[in-house]
Amino acid sequence: MTTDRPTTLLAELTHRCPLRCPYCSNPLDLIRAEAELTTEDWKRVFSQARALGVLQLGLSGGEPMVRKDLEELAAHARSLGLYTTLVTSGLGLTRQRAERLRAVGLEHIQISIQDVDTASAERIAGVSSVKQKRAAAAIVRELGFAFTVNVVLHRANLDRIGEIIDLAASLGADRLELANTQYYGWGLENRAALMPTRDQVTRAQAITQEAMTRYRGKMQILFVLPDYFEQYPKPCYGGWGKLYLVVAPDGKVLPCHGATQITTMTWPNARDHSLEWIWQESPGFDAFRGDAWMREPCRSCPRKTVDFGGCRCQAFALTGAAENTDPVCILSPDRGIIDAAVAEPGEVEYRYRILAGEPQRA
Amino acid sequence: MTLALDTVPRLWRLARLDYDPARQRPVLLYPEGAVLLNDTGLAILQLVDGSRSVAEIAAELGRRYGTDVTADVTDYLSRLAERELIQ
Numbered sequence: 001m002t003t004d005r006p007t008t009l010l011a012e013l014t015h016r017c018p019l020r021c022p023y024c025s026n027p028l029d030l031i032r033a034e035a036e037l038t039t040e041d042w043k044r045v046f047s048q049a050r051a052l053g054v055l056q057l058g059l060s061g062g063e064p065m066v067r068k069d070l071e072e073l074a075a076h077a078r079s080l081g082l083y084t085t086l087v088t089s090g091l092g093l094t095r096q097r098a099e100r101l102r103a104v105g106l107e108h109i110q111i112s113i114q115d116v117d118t119a120s121a122e123r124i125a126g127v128s129s130v131k132q133k134r135a136a137a138a139i140v141r142e143l144g145f146a147f148t149v150n151v152v153l154h155r156a157n158l159d160r161i162g163e164i165i166d167l168a169a170s171l172g173a174d175r176l177e178l179a180n181t182q183y184y185g186w187g188l189e190n191r192a193a194l195m196p197t198r199d200q201v202t203r204a205q206a207i208t209q210e211a212m213t214r215y216r217g218k219m220q221i222l223f224v225l226p227d228y229f230e231q232y233p234k235p236c237y238g239g240w241g242k243l244y245l246v247v248a249p250d251g252k253v254l255p256c257h258g259a260t261q262i263t264t265m266t267w268p269n270a271r272d273h274s275l276e277w278i279w280q281e282s283p284g285f286d287a288f289r290g291d292a293w294m295r296e297p298c299r300s301c302p303r304k305t306v307d308f309g310g311c312r313c314q315a316f317a318l319t320g321a322a323e324n325t326d327p328v329c330i331l332s333p334d335r336g337i338i339d340a341a342v343a344e345p346g347e348v349e350y351r352y353r354i355l356a357g358e359p360q361r362a
Numbered sequence: 363m364t365l366a367l368d369t370v371p372r373l374w375r376l377a378r379l380d381y382d383p384a385r386q387r388p389v390l391l392y393p394e395g396a397v398l399l400n401d402t403g404l405a406i407l408q409l410v411d412g413s414r415s416v417a418e419i420a421a422e423l424g425r426r427y428g429t430d431v432t433a434d435v436t437d438y439l440s441r442l443a444e445r446e447l448i449q
Contacts, residue, residue, distance in 0.1 A: 005384060005385065007396055008394075050383075050384070051383075051384060052384065053382070053384035053385060054384075055382060055389060055391055055396045056391070056394060056395070056396065081380055081381075081383075083378075083380075083391040083392070083393070083396070085393060085394070107376075107378075108376065108393050110393075146375065146376040146393055148393060174375065174376055174393075175376070175393060216446075217446070217449060220446055
């Protein structure tokens with residue numbers, strides 16, 4: 001039981017996506033179209049989320065534009081009063097669909113950009129996509145949506161961060177999220193190919209800092225530091241089961257999008273239970289609330305109220321136990337794992353994301 | 363940074379006022395964020411309309427509450443401006 005109410009729901013409407021980015025935040029074991037929740041399921045989930053306290057809704061994926069019922073879902077979200085963000089690659093966001101989304105009251109669209117250099121952008125996405133993205137950005141701007149550009153940063157694009165920022169401004173973005181790659185799932189598979197050098201990160205940070213001042217009042221810039229280059233771990237969405245929940249395409253309800261990686265845990269499904277029950281009563285959501293579950297060095301550490309021992313998914317993926325201190329923490333006995341990964345010589349090839357059974361395209 | 367009294371504040375284009383039925387509180391919503399408001403905060407933000415200055419908002423609320431609220435209003439709006447929720 002908890003007295004906290006969630007503020008944010010990330011609805012992963014589908015794992016289908018025309019892009020194949022090697023840092024995709026979807027799990028390695030992607031869910032196929034047949035297993036996706038129906039329109040009515042999603043509408044019920046949004047209503048329950050609103051009643052539970054959710055204010056922010058992310059319509060995400062995969063690529064949410066592949067859902068033909070997206071407009072109906074966005075309309076329902078708006079009728080509930082949710083502040084809704086469509087998280088899209090831009091592919092499939094035609095003028096006609098954008099106009100329909102505007103008409104039903106969708107407020108905010110986030111488009112991902114892979115790089116400012118076309119060849120590099122298309123190598124990262126694994127498909128040709130730059131033209132469609134630029135066209136989608138122009139439509140979003142023209143129709144007056146609140147507009148965010150999101151760029152995942154890594155070794156192949158960090159050196160062009162200044163140009164990337166200027167590109168986002170020229171596309172008319174209200175906000176720019178510069179998010180360094182997080183190494184879960186596909187990102188962890190491709191860690192050696194994505195990991196930047198410390199010099200790259202330091203330089204990118206300085207350039208971003210300067211740009212934040214230059215664009216103040218015109219475009220908000222957010223820079224998410226790569227945790228591998230920090231001394232202390234990032235807090236898990238304000239704490240496990242505190243503010244945030246994710247519904248996967250097949251209805252699994254998770255405290256974060258990476259939680260299925262903790263293979264020792266099982267997750268309740270929105271087809272079988274109400275979100276209220278899942279939030280309040282399910283063992284998974286309760287597993288890492290408070291600090292009774294903590295091991296040393298977290299248990300006696302004053303920082304436990306600041307970062308909650310870091311990320312459970314990262315602790316599990318890298319140390320084999322979700323209760324361990326996130327190995328990013330310099331106080332963790334496992335910090336050597338992080339330092340070794342940062343020092344590793346880089347790989348050249350990506351392993352692109354792929355749905356099981358789908359032929360790997362060259 | 364403190365807003366000058368003659369500044370005419372506007373809500374950020376991406377933010378909107380709403381009511382949160384679960385917490386029974388007014389709320390300022392914007393991409394990826396929310397500020398839960400108390401009655402005073404709501405009263406101030408309802409007067410942020412892109413035509414009134416900080417001084418005019420304070421004067422209006424001062425009349426309503428029967429006391430000088432200039433410092434509180436300036437402080438509140440300045441803090442939201444610092445977060446770029448007010449421009």
